[in-house]
Amino acid sequence: MGKHEVGTPKYIANKIKAKGLQKLRWYCQMCQKQCRDENGFKCHMMSESHQRQLLLFADNADKYIDEFSKEFCDGYLELLKRQFGTKRVHANRVYQDYISERHHLHMNSTQWETLTDFVKWLGREGKCVVDETEKGWYVQYIDRDPETIALQEAMMKKEKMDKDDQEKMMEFLQKQIERGRDCSKPVSSTYTEFVRQNEEEKLKLNLNLINLKKKDDVKTEFKMPLLPGNIAGSEQSKKRSLNDTASESEKKKVMKEKAKASALDAIINEEEAKKEKLNRKDYWLTEDIVVKIITKSLGDKYYKKKGVIVEVIDKYVAVVSVFETGHKLKLDQAHLETVIPAVGRKVKVVNGAYRGCEAVLKHLDEKNFCVSVEVASGPLKGRIVEGVQYEDISKIHVPS
Incomplete structure (x- = not known):
C-alpha cells in the first residue's frame, strides 16, 4: 500500500500520530x-x-x-x-x-x-x-574545563584571603580590648604615717598662691597672717589645697580613661559594623540546629512540628528529620523558622556578625524580640552580645 498524498485527511492523521x-x-x-x-x-x-x-x-x-x-x-x-x-x-x-x-x-x-x-x-x-x-x-x-577550574581556584583563593583578613582584624581587635582592660585597672597606692625625725625642727609650709585657680578661695583662706597663734589655720588651708590638687588629678585621670574607653568603643562598633555587613546573608540554614516547620502544605501532621537539619542542599534547601515521626523532609528555608531554647542552653548564630559561632543564651527580651548571648567558641569567647534577633540564632541539637 502506497503512501497517502500530501494534504489528504489520512496523511494529516498519520502526521499527528507520528508527532509525539x-x-x-x-x-x-x-x-x-x-x-x-x-x-x-x-x-x-x-x-x-x-x-x-x-x-x-x-x-x-x-x-x-x-x-x-x-x-x-x-x-x-x-x-x-x-x-x-x-x-x-x-x-x-x-x-x-x-x-x-x-x-x-x-x-x-x-x-x-x-x-x-x-x-x-x-x-x-x-x-x-x-x-x-x-x-x-x-x-x-564534574566540570574539568580549564577555564572553570581556574575560576574556581580564584574564588577559593579570594575566600581564603578574606578569611585571613578577617582573622587578623579579630586578633587586632582582641589585643585592643585587652590593652583597654589593662589601662582601666585601678592603680593601687599605699599611704604611710608622717613621722618627724627631729621634733625640735620647725615645720615650714611653702604655699605657691600664684598657681591656685580659685582666687576667691585663696583670699578667704589666707586673709589672716601666719602668726604663731594661727598655725592650726595654716595647716587646714594646706590640707584644702592638697585635696584640691588631688581632686584635679583624679578628674584628669578619669577624663583620660573615658577618652580611651570611648575610642575603644568606637573601634569596636566600627569592627562590629564591618562584620555585620560581611556575614549578613539571605540564607541561614546550617546542619545540627533545631527548626520548626511553618508551612501548612504538608498538612497538620507536620505543621508546627520540630526537627533537626541533617543536610543542607544549595544553601536554601534543607533535609529535616522530624522528631516525632523520624521522617526526613526536604524543605525550603521559607518553610522553616528558628527555635529559641531556654536561658542557659546552647545556641548557634546562623546570621549576622557572629555567624557560625556557638553561644549560650543569657537573657530573653520578649518585648523587643531579641536575646543576649555569650560567645562560647572562637577568639571572642566570653563576649556578651546584646540585641540579637530571634531569626539570627537557633537551638543546637544535642543527641540523646
Missing part, C-alpha cells in the same frame, strides 16, 4: 525508524532494508554498540552540564529531559540495560559524582 514519542520497544535504532504498534514493528523487522542493516551490524557489532554508547553518554552529559551545571540533580530527571527530543538515541541500543547501570558507570569513570538515596540515584557533573 512512541514506545521504546517498537523503535529500530539501526534503521532509525519508530513504529506505532506491534504489527508495524513486525512488518519492519521482515523488510529487506532492515535485513541489510542487520547484516551490517553482524559484521562489526562492537563498533556500532560503542558508537551508540558514546553518542548517548555525550548527549546525556552535555544536557547535564548545560542545564544543571555542577548542581546535584536526580538522574531520572535528566534522562526525561534527554528523551523528550524525538530524534534522540535510545538506551536499548547501548551497552547499558538500565539507567542505574549507566549512572554507576559514570561514577566509576569519574565523569560524575553519584550517590543513592531513598528517592533514587543522584548525579553531579
Whole structure:
C-alpha cells in the first residue's frame, strides 16, 4: 500500500500520530525508524532494508554498540552540564529531559540495560559524582574545563584571603580590648604615717598662691597672717589645697580613661559594623540546629512540628528529620523558622556578625524580640552580645 498524498485527511492523521514519542520497544535504532504498534514493528523487522542493516551490524557489532554508547553518554552529559551545571540533580530527571527530543538515541541500543547501570558507570569513570538515596540515584557533573577550574581556584583563593583578613582584624581587635582592660585597672597606692625625725625642727609650709585657680578661695583662706597663734589655720588651708590638687588629678585621670574607653568603643562598633555587613546573608540554614516547620502544605501532621537539619542542599534547601515521626523532609528555608531554647542552653548564630559561632543564651527580651548571648567558641569567647534577633540564632541539637 502506497503512501497517502500530501494534504489528504489520512496523511494529516498519520502526521499527528507520528508527532509525539512512541514506545521504546517498537523503535529500530539501526534503521532509525519508530513504529506505532506491534504489527508495524513486525512488518519492519521482515523488510529487506532492515535485513541489510542487520547484516551490517553482524559484521562489526562492537563498533556500532560503542558508537551508540558514546553518542548517548555525550548527549546525556552535555544536557547535564548545560542545564544543571555542577548542581546535584536526580538522574531520572535528566534522562526525561534527554528523551523528550524525538530524534534522540535510545538506551536499548547501548551497552547499558538500565539507567542505574549507566549512572554507576559514570561514577566509576569519574565523569560524575553519584550517590543513592531513598528517592533514587543522584548525579553531579564534574566540570574539568580549564577555564572553570581556574575560576574556581580564584574564588577559593579570594575566600581564603578574606578569611585571613578577617582573622587578623579579630586578633587586632582582641589585643585592643585587652590593652583597654589593662589601662582601666585601678592603680593601687599605699599611704604611710608622717613621722618627724627631729621634733625640735620647725615645720615650714611653702604655699605657691600664684598657681591656685580659685582666687576667691585663696583670699578667704589666707586673709589672716601666719602668726604663731594661727598655725592650726595654716595647716587646714594646706590640707584644702592638697585635696584640691588631688581632686584635679583624679578628674584628669578619669577624663583620660573615658577618652580611651570611648575610642575603644568606637573601634569596636566600627569592627562590629564591618562584620555585620560581611556575614549578613539571605540564607541561614546550617546542619545540627533545631527548626520548626511553618508551612501548612504538608498538612497538620507536620505543621508546627520540630526537627533537626541533617543536610543542607544549595544553601536554601534543607533535609529535616522530624522528631516525632523520624521522617526526613526536604524543605525550603521559607518553610522553616528558628527555635529559641531556654536561658542557659546552647545556641548557634546562623546570621549576622557572629555567624557560625556557638553561644549560650543569657537573657530573653520578649518585648523587643531579641536575646543576649555569650560567645562560647572562637577568639571572642566570653563576649556578651546584646540585641540579637530571634531569626539570627537557633537551638543546637544535642543527641540523646
